[in-house]
Amino acid sequence: MNTKTETSDLKWTTHSRSKPEWEEVSGLDEENNSVRTYQICQADGSSSHWLRSKLIERRGASQVYVELLFTMIECSSRNTHHRSCKETFNLYYYQSDTDDATATHPAWMENPYTKVDTVAADFLLRKGGEKKFNVKTLRLGPLTKRGFYLAFQAQGACMALLSVRVFFKKCPALTRSLSVFPETVPRSLVQEAVGQCVANAAQPGPNPRPPKMFCGEDGQWVDQPTTTCTCLPGFEASHGELECRACPVGQFKMGSGPGPCSVCPDSSHTGEMGSASCPPSSPRSPVPQVNDTSLTLEWSEPLDNGGRSDLTYNIECRMCPAPGGPCTPCGDGVNYRPSQIEIQGRRVSIWGLRPHTTYSFTVMALNGVSSLSQQGPAGENINITTSPNVPVLVSGLRKITATESSLTLHWNTPTQSHYRILQYQLRYCEKERGSEENSCHFMESGVNEVVLSDLRRATQYEVQVRARTLAGYGSFGQAVVFRTLPDASLSHSGCLPLSVSLEDDSSSPLLVTGILIAMGMLLLIIVIAAAIYCIRKQNHFKDPEMSDKNGQYLMGQGVKVYIDPFTYEDPNEAVREFAKEIDVSCVKIEEVIGAGEFGEVCRGRLRIPGKKENYVAIKTLKGGYTDKQRRDFLSEASIMGQFQHPNIIHLEGIITASCPVMILTEFMENGALDSFLRLNDGQFTPIQLVGMLRGIASGMKYLSEMSYVHRDLAARNILVNSNLVCKVSDFGLSRFLQENSSDPTYTSSLGGKIPIRWTAPEAIAFRKFTSASDVWSYGIVMWEVMSFGERPYWDMSNQDVINAIEQDYRLPPPPDCPTYLHQLMLDCWQKERTARPRFSNIVSALDKLIRNPASLKITAQEGAGPSHPLLDQRSPLTPASCGTVGDWLRAIKMERYEESFLQAGYTSMQLLAHITTEDLLRLGVTLAGHQKKILSSIEALGIQNKTPGNVLY
Structure with missing residues (x-):
């Protein structure tokens, strides 16, 4: 628009x-x-x-x-x-x-x-x-x-x-790195776009992943695509990898991948575009000579050898068991002389074929540039059928059992039905003695199983078997090696079973020695692991905080301590010591996302050479500042730069060499915790909320151990990233109590107010800021989290809050708040600061809750804890006081559903009497927390019982 x-x-x-x-x-x-x-x-x-x-x-x-x-x-x-x-x-x-x-x-x-x-x-x-x-x-x-x-x-x-x-912004359609990406509208900070290879390009491998690229929120493509698209054989990249162009006539490209087309070698040529080779024509006139199950093939040279003299030939064999049926590769049982591939002459002998079987042979001519031809080498095909009564090779020779002096062997019976096996013959030789005299022996058998006896102990034997039919003996099959067992004493020792064969060259004593050494090493590792476990457990009982993951504990050196930058004679020295200066050329500001006390807060990108680009939050110092304002602005960086913890906002660096002066921190996608909870009211489970609270407590524990007092802990100063990790932020200026005011607040030197309702009573009265006052503030944060961003003390004035706390009033539990959590809040709000728990105690308590989530099912009852007239901040609701359905929904902060209720016909309070969960689902109330809130309110109003509804909501 x-x-x-x-x-x-x-x-x-x-x-x-x-x-x-x-x-x-x-x-x-x-x-x-x-x-x-x-x-x-x-x-x-x-x-x-x-x-x-x-x-x-x-x-x-x-x-x-x-x-x-x-x-x-x-x-x-x-x-x-x-x-x-x-x-x-x-x-x-x-x-x-x-x-x-x-x-x-x-x-x-x-x-x-x-x-x-x-x-x-x-x-x-x-x-x-x-x-x-x-x-x-x-x-x-x-x-x-x-x-x-x-x-x-x-x-x-x-x-x-x-x-x-x-x-709105969108990334235009893009072709890059032989990949095409469609026009993409970003749905988040970075939107992944899936592309495809350009024409005549593909990705190698059996399971290629499609090309991917990221579309930034600003409508700009981010970095280079992730792709493996390469031009197919016969094609080369052109126009800056925007397309794959066919190789011209007379040129070729053998494989996929980068690189240009090449001119056909001397005396070679291709007559079409997009060639992957410069091949010769097919061999001519193949002539077969069949002798039972063997074959001799001869052929003539191709008419066109591509002008080259480096011709070779390959033989492809396929077996066709049934007429007209599918053909399959012949496999390893067929033998070739001189070879199957790279034959220099024009003659080959083939044997080991099955009888009464049709074979298809293809003779292919190749030269030095046709190994990866797109169409395959030129070839000539011929079919032959072997004789019916010739024995075939016996396969599947295997061992059944083995002893010190015998082997029981078995093999497959040929399944062809057009001939009959009369007898089998076995040939077995000691492998170590090779072809020496008397090293080989023969044995006949009428069945496909035999026992070889009188063998040498722990000796390897090569065994072959062949079959005899009416046509005579066939060829011996492939030799298989078997081994007899070692001494019986070793067999009975429990190390090796009697019927196990050892078909390798290692000796049994070495194997036993290796097993004993391995068992000894395993026992040693177990002993060492047990000792380490006992030592760690003992240290844990002595100082359970030594296992904290914040990385600040150093064995024998204590904990790192916070240094106030205002103690430096020159505050700029603290900035230089604790904050890293970043070149302004590494930062790109994208948009303004808010306003701070000193200037605008922006979102941008930080790209430091050698590191991955990432999003950052950028605080800027507006123009016209004084030296004091500049020092105060940068003091937050010198404070933040001292902290390294997963629940403390991380300082990326500062820019002071150019205008505007900037502070760069990590970017937190979900913003401030209070507004994030209000936006997602009822959408998180108690265990998720406890996880958020645990993160905040861990960050505060780290700060307290560094002797740093935050003084402004509130949900608005907690930031949330995309993984729901909460991080403590806002390490700004020192604050003083504004005196002579009817509504006292903490005010910074530039006028930014901090509400009284988060501050401990001793800090209000005597300006006593300690980690204990931060614990009080943490209790208020707990209440904010469990109430999904409700304002503490509702609409009470600051003076009323101070008076109520002095009279021992404490906030009641939020709806559905686990009893244990509200009791922890009350502990944080102890009047005596020495009675409040430490942050280490809070972290331990929350860890116990996370390990025992069943305890979160016990919810606190409203009215629990200290009582006070100001407790009744929420006015009692009655059908008469609500007036209309809209008034009622607004009173319980569910006004977003007003239109749905009215369109469904719920125009008066009395029509709500019999509403059910199924009715609410039809009205679009899908969140379980909202359903419970609405139904509880109806019950509290007393409509269902037709009784006056004077119950507190």
């Missing part, structure tokens, strides 16, 4: 409870072109003024970008109350599968709308000043429905919205 291209009125929907309203007028953009604009100028910011676009189709994109062009009048140039004047406005969006928005639906409030950002002007219009335009690009998503509406909320601004452009 681009409002600059609209030629008629936009007719967007406006909403306001007081004048003025957004007004559509014609205006001029930055190029003085006429455009349709919306303007508003409020006298005060006490009310909200809304403007909503028409439905925008998302067209398959999961995230889109909104480019805003606007002007803003400076507050000091307006005749209005300065405190109510704003120089910002809010941007929201609302997803829908239908274009059903009206003047009253959806409700004009942040929920059901999703907030994108508060947009601030970089350039303000002043009286007599230069006219400057603001351009902001924001990202919104993930998008899952057919389309969405954009909504703008002004609360005291005087501005003109000149144009709105909505777009």
Whole structure:
């Protein structure tokens, strides 16, 4: 969508409870072109003024970008109350599968709308000043429905919205490295695209993987493709590996892979394009001479030898047992003289064929460039049939048992039915004596089994067998080696069974010696392993913390200690010591994702030579800073650079040699923990939540052991990556208590406030910040996590919170909170800081819970723990107090389902009496946590029993 291209009125929907309203007028953009604009100028910011676009189709994109062009009048140039004047406005969006928005639906409030950002002007219009335009690009998503509406909320601004452009990014179709990749819309930070090889290219190997490449979120292809596509034989890569071109006439390329086509060698030639060789023609006039089961083949030279003199011939043999049936390779039983391949002459003798069997022989001519021909060598084929009454080779000779002086042998009976076996003859020789006189013996047998006796102990014998028919004896089969057993005493010792043959050259004493040595080595390894286990177990009992994985414990050296950068005479020295300087050319900023105390927070890419490119979060120091602001900004890097732990945000480096000054940290895809939990309300199991809490506690344990006090531990300062790993962040400036205030908060030197509700009472009263005060804050974080991002102490004022804590009030358990976890929270909120657990105790307690997940099924009851009137922050609900179904859903924070309830006919509270889980599924309530919350609320209202519902929700 681009409002600059609209030629008629936009007719967007406006909403306001007081004048003025957004007004559509014609205006001029930055190029003085006429455009349709919306303007508003409020006298005060006490009310909200809304403007909503028409439905925008998302067209398959999961995230889109909104480019805003606007002007803003400076507050000091307006005749209005300065405190109510704003120089910002809010941007929201609302997803829908239908274009059903009206003047009253959806409700004009942040929920059901999703907030994108508060947009601030970089350039303000002043009286007599230069006219400057603001351009902001924001990202919104993930998008899952057919389309969405954009909504703008002004609360005291005087501005003109000149144009709105909505777009998404995609990677164009691409051909690279002989691979073709389709046009790809990124669904995440990096989207994998699957391609295919270009024409006349393929991937080698039996199970090739398709080419892959990654499409970045910015619509740019990332790095090089992962592919093994190579040009086929007869083709070469061209145009920078964009295609595979056929070899010209007179050239060839034998195999797949890189490399150009080659000119046919001297006196060779190919008459077509795409040749893999320069071959000769077929041999001519093969002449067979069959003698029972042997064959002699002769042939003449090819008419065309490719102009070469290095001709050789190959013989291919295939056996066709049944007429017209399939033919199979002949196998190893057929013998050739002089050879089967690379025959220099034009004659070959073949024997070992089966009787009464049809064979197909192909004589192939080759020269020096036709070994990998695409069409195969040129060949001439001939079929012959052997005589019916000739013995065949006997196969399958094998041993049944063996003793010191005998071998019992067995072999396969030939299965052909057109001849009869009269007798078998065995020939067996001592292998060590070779062809000496009396070393070989013969034995006849009428069946396919024989016992060879009077043999030498522990001796190898070569045995062959042949069959006799009416046509006489056939050839001996392949020789097989068997071995008699050694002494009977060794056989009975338990090392070797009596009927085992040893068909290798190693002697039995060596084998026994090897077995004894192996058993001794195994026993030694077991003893050493047991000793190491006992030592480690003893050390674990002495100091269980020595096994911590944070890597900071060094044997005999204690633990690394945090160094305050403000103790340095020159704070820049601390920055140089603890933070690595990165060249600005290694960093590419992609988009702004937020605003920090000192400037914008961006997402970008970091590519250091020799290392893999990765995403980073980039904090920038806005222009016009003082030396003190620069030192304060970089102090966070000098603090963070001292930490190395999997649950502490990792510092990649800093950029101070150019503007703007930047701090680079690892990028956490899911952002802050509190907003992430609210976005995924009810979607995680208790064991997953405990895993998150364990990670946070492990990070804090590491910080406390380094003698570092965080002072601002809250879910908003915990970041979550794509693997749900939680990491402690925000190691910013020291903070002081703002005095003489009706709503005391901790405030940094630049005005960033930290709510009282996370702070331990001794830190509020006496500014006593210790690891124990961090433990108190951790208990609040536990409550935030188990309530899926609920605000601690709800809507109580800071002063009410301080008063309540002084009167021993503590937060009640969130819904479905395991009893054990709420008790751990109460332990963290002990008034005496010395009574609170240490972070090492918390990690151990959570580890026990993870090992025993059944304990998480015992849930805390509301009202458990210290009691206080302020406990009743959640007003009792009754059918009368709710009024409508919409009021009730909003009261239990399930307003996202209001439309589904109303469309299904649930228009009054009494109609909810008999609603079931199946009904909720039909209404689109698929999350188990949301189902339980709705059904529990209905039960608490007392509708089902038709009794007044004065029970606490």
